[in-house]
Amino acid sequence: xxxxLKKVFKKTFQSILQFSNKYIWLPLEKYxxxxxxxVIYKMFHSKFIHVSYTHVVLFDKFKxxxxxxxxxxxxxxxxxxxxxxxYLIFSLYPVFNSLYLSFFxxxxxxxxINTEFELFNNYRAAFLxxxxxxxxxxxxxLSMLLNVPVTIVFALIxxxxxxxxxxxxxxxxxxxxxxxxxxxxxxxxxxxxQGATTLPSIENYQFIDLIIENVGSFLxxxxxxxxxxxxxxxxxxGIQILIFLAGLQKIDKSIYEASMxxxxxxxxxxxxxxxxxxxPLITISIIYTVVSMSVFSLNDVIVYIRGKMLGESTPALTTxxxxxxxxxxxxFIVMALIILVFVGAINIRGKRAK
Amino acid sequence: MNRLLGVKTKIVNFxxxxxxxxxxxxxxxxxxxxxxxxxxxxxxxxxxxVGLGYIYLYPMLYMISFSFxxxxxxxxxSVKWVPSSFTLENYKIVWDAxxxxxxxxDAIILAGLPALSATFSxxxxxYGFAKYxxxxxxxxxxxxxxTFIIPPQITMMPTFRMYANYNLLGSxxxxxxxxxxxxxxxxxxxxxxxxxxxxxxxxxxMESAQLDGAGPLKIFTKIAIPxxxxxxxxxxxxxxxWYYNETYLSGLFLRGSDMLTLxxxxxxFMVNYASLYPEGSTARELMQSAKLAGNILTxxxxxxxxxxxxxxxxxxxxxxGITGE
Numbered sequence: 001x002x003x004x005l006k007k008v009f010k011k012t013f014q015s016i017l018q019f020s021n022k023y024i025w026l027p028l029e030k031y032x033x034x035x036x037x038x039v040i041y042k043m044f045h046s047k048f049i050h051v052s053y054t055h056v057v058l059f060d061k062f063k064x065x066x067x068x069x070x071x072x073x074x075x076x077x078x079x080x081x082x083x084x085x086x087y088l089i090f091s092l093y094p095v096f097n098s099l100y101l102s103f104f105x106x107x108x109x110x111x112x113i114n115t116e117f118e119l120f121n122n123y124r125a126a127f128l129x130x131x132x133x134x135x136x137x138x139x140x141x142l143s144m145l146l147n148v149p150v151t152i153v154f155a156l157i158x159x160x161x162x163x164x165x166x167x168x169x170x171x172x173x174x175x176x177x178x179x180x181x182x183x184x185x186x187x188x189x190x191x192x193x194q195g196a197t198t199l200p201s202i203e204n205y206q207f208i209d210l211i212i213e214n215v216g217s218f219l220x221x222x223x224x225x226x227x228x229x230x231x232x233x234x235x236x237x238g239i240q241i242l243i244f245l246a247g248l249q250k251i252d253k254s255i256y257e258a259s260m261x262x263x264x265x266x267x268x269x270x271x272x273x274x275x276x277x278x279x280p281l282i283t284i285s286i287i288y289t290v291v292s293m294s295v296f297s298l299n300d301v302i303v304y305i306r307g308k309m310l311g312e313s314t315p316a317l318t319t320x321x322x323x324x325x326x327x328x329x330x331x332f333i334v335m336a337l338i339i340l341v342f343v344g345a346i347n348i349r350g351k352r353a354k
Numbered sequence: 355m356n357r358l359l360g361v362k363t364k365i366v367n368f369x370x371x372x373x374x375x376x377x378x379x380x381x382x383x384x385x386x387x388x389x390x391x392x393x394x395x396x397x398x399x400x401x402x403x404v405g406l407g408y409i410y411l412y413p414m415l416y417m418i419s420f421s422f423x424x425x426x427x428x429x430x431x432s433v434k435w436v437p438s439s440f441t442l443e444n445y446k447i448v449w450d451a452x453x454x455x456x457x458x459x460d461a462i463i464l465a466g467l468p469a470l471s472a473t474f475s476x477x478x479x480x481y482g483f484a485k486y487x488x489x490x491x492x493x494x495x496x497x498x499x500x501t502f503i504i505p506p507q508i509t510m511m512p513t514f515r516m517y518a519n520y521n522l523l524g525s526x527x528x529x530x531x532x533x534x535x536x537x538x539x540x541x542x543x544x545x546x547x548x549x550x551x552x553x554x555x556x557x558x559x560m561e562s563a564q565l566d567g568a569g570p571l572k573i574f575t576k577i578a579i580p581x582x583x584x585x586x587x588x589x590x591x592x593x594x595x596w597y598y599n600e601t602y603l604s605g606l607f608l609r610g611s612d613m614l615t616l617x618x619x620x621x622x623f624m625v626n627y628a629s630l631y632p633e634g635s636t637a638r639e640l641m642q643s644a645k646l647a648g649n650i651l652t653x654x655x656x657x658x659x660x661x662x663x664x665x666x667x668x669x670x671x672x673x674x675g676i677t678g679e
Contacts, residue, residue: 072486075570079482080494082475083545086535091501093516094509101512161403172403173664174657178410180592181656184599186617187649234409239592243547246584250554280550287499288543295505297602302507328508335503 102325122326132304133327137334140301144290144338147233151289152282154230155237159244160274173245179238183292188235236293240285247278279346286342294335301331421445421647444647451627452619454651461616462655464608465598468529472538472593473586479536480548481578485560502542506603514606524611529597529604539596539603544589551585552578587666595656620648 044051049058056064064070077084102122126133162172182188251274259269295302308324421444423437448454483495506513514523522528532538536545555578563573579586597604601617608614614622624645631641 069487073488076482076486076488076491078570079486079574080479082534083479083482083498083536084494086475086532086537087497087501090516090532090535090537094512095501095504097512098504098508157402158406161399161406164399166399166403170661170664172407174661175407175410177657177660177664178414181595181599181653181660182413184596186599186601186621187653231409234406242588242591246588247551247554249584250551277554280553284543284546284550287502287546291503295507302505305505306507325508328505332504332508336500339503 098325099329101322102329104322122323123330125323126326126330133330136300136304137331140294140299141334141338143229144293145341147229147293148286148289148338148342150230151233151237151293152240152285154234155240155285156244156282158237158241159248160270162241162245163248176241177238179235180242181238183235183238236289236296239288239292243281243285243288244278247281248274251277282346283343286346287339290335290339290342294331305331417646417650420643421650423643444644445651447644448620448623448648448651451623452616452648457614457616457619458655460613461598461619464526464529464604464613464615465594467526468533468538468597469590469593471530471534472536472541472544473590475534475536476541476544476589477548477579477582477586478574480545481552481574483545484549484552485557485578498542498545501537502540510603510606517607523607524609526611526613528607533593538593539600540592544593547589548582548585551582555581583666587663591660591663594659598656616652620645620652623648 043049047059049056051057051066054066056066058064104122158176162169162176166172255273256269259273264272293299297303305324305327308327419437422440422442424439424441424443427437427439483491517523517528522531529538533541538544559577560573563577568576598615599617600615601621604615605618605621608618624641627641627644
């Protein structure tokens with residue numbers, strides 16, 4: 001019974017294959033694939049362009065050598081072709097339009113936009129006559145210098161912890177995926193407003209009071225600030241954790257075994273194997289951390305800039321969109337500098353180690 | 355006598371040895387053969403995991419417990435964590451109001467298609483940047499990172515006007531077209547993730563394939579892609595989550611369309627609800643827990659999706675036979 005069923009199945013399958021070969025693939029090849037190939041062949045073997053194994057000949061005159069380097073460049077451009085087109089269509093205009101407008105005085109009059117050129121007036125105003133902007137910016141830069149390394153270290157620690165042989169890996173990974181979901185959505189600002197992202201237990205158990213009584217407030221205040229910051233930081237570490245986790249999975253386990261046989265402790269193999277292998281991912285995480293903390297909608301600078309854009313602040317200084325574009329570009333330059341500092345620091349240390 | 359002394363020293367030696375042995379056994383039990391498999395290390399790991407996990411779980415638990423509360427429980431100050439009577443009323447209100455199954459279907463389409471196209475395009479682009487040398491590569495990469503670093507709040511207005519000119523607003527095309535060209539939400543970070551993953555694959559693997567006669571596309575599909583499965587999964591997950599959760603840009607771009615993301619729908623429902631009941635009425639108090647129920651209904655599909663995809667983080671490396679360089 002079973003065999004006969006199998007036979008019937010096999011026969012029908014074979015007949016379907018034969019049918020498809022005869023009536024689908026052969027005609028397809030004959031009428032579509034071969035002509036296309038011919039056209040492509042003709043395109044590269046015509047008068048204007050002739051491609052041989054060693055040379056490309058243009059218009060029968062210009063002979064270009066087909067070197068490995070040129071070939072590589074062409075295939076490379078082929079791969080990023082999509083991005084170049086997309087950049088020209090979607091990204092170039094908004095970026096440079098905002099840069100362009102940052103030199104102008106822009107007023108929205110109904111649906112019209114009146115622009116008035118004034119070279120560095122906006123920039124001068126941002127630094128000299130804006131009472132809050134520079135102060136906010138300096139505070140932001142200082143807090144970034146503290147937050148970014150702590151974020152990276154915490155993300156790395158958590159990724160290493162989840163990567164160990166532990167029970168319920170799926171459960172733990174899902175818990176540490178929570179910040180990715182929550183921090184990217186509208187839920188995070190809601191939770192922050194309700195105070196659900198701060199740990200009440202630290203305040204409830206008079207942990208800080210204990211320190212103040214025993215050591216003094218000069219030590220307690222930074223610790224309290226750090227605790228508040230750490231909770232905020234941990235909420236922004238979700239994506240870095242996942243990036244590190246995926247990177248850790250890619251490290252070959254036999255390298256660890258070999259180093260263990262040679263007598264390396266786990267501590268040593270972390271510094272000598274794990275960290276160098278995921279260094280490119282650390283760079284990405286730094287960029288991501290700085291950007292995600294900087295463009296977060298409750299960030300002080302963003303709140304300030306948005307307030308200016310909507311004209312909520314002092315009317316004497318609102319010059320509309322042009323001025324906010326200026327502020328954002330200054331902000332962007334500070335961000336880029338911070339990223340450069342961190343990425344540079346990591347790479348310099350790496351070079352010395354070699 | 356001498357014989358007896360000999361036996362005595364033997365016994366003493368034996369006891370000493372045994373003491374040493376039990377000591378070392380205890381030590382091994384605590385710290386393991388290579389430290390990382392001992393009891394001490396295990397306990398430390400679980401303690402840290404529980405501690406850190408608590409921070410993330412705390413608001414979730416808060417949301418869950420609140421979403422099950424009845425009106426009396428919310429007003430009652432003495433009820434803090436466990437509701438006195440569980441009610442599904444909040445969920446029912448939200449479920450009916452936003453037509454959850456349909457809304458979820460829309461949200462999955464709205465997030466899934468752009469996420470798939472973003473994953474596809476960024477894999478190609480990241481591979482191109484990682485494995486090939488061409489002129490202006492550094493400048494192009496700098497431009498790419500620049501598009502990511504610029505706060506979206508700046509480019510908001512020109513982008514909106516540009517999309518209006520392209521006639522893309524109000525449909526899913528606003529997300530798909532930029533995504534397939536590598537310019538979606540956070541597009542640069544996906545490309546960078548792929549870039550660094552492909553950089554981690556040894557070049558000799560590609561060269562040997564090239565010697566065997568494989569073209570660039572074949573090397574990409576047969577060698578690079580199978581090795582980058584964790585990267586593909588995280589990029590897909592991130593882009594899915596971001597497209598699914600984004601409210602600031604999608605609220606602007608999708609205005610006037612039938613398809614809305616789930617957070618936007620919940621927000622819309624809250625606005626409608628608030629306009630129905632005046633401030634200070636008891637129904638208004640219920641709004642908070644209905645909102646939290648809506649949030650949980652929004653987050654739940656993502657958690658389920660992640661729970662089922664996270665397994666594949668591990669599998670990629672086992673399937674390949676490369677040795678480290």
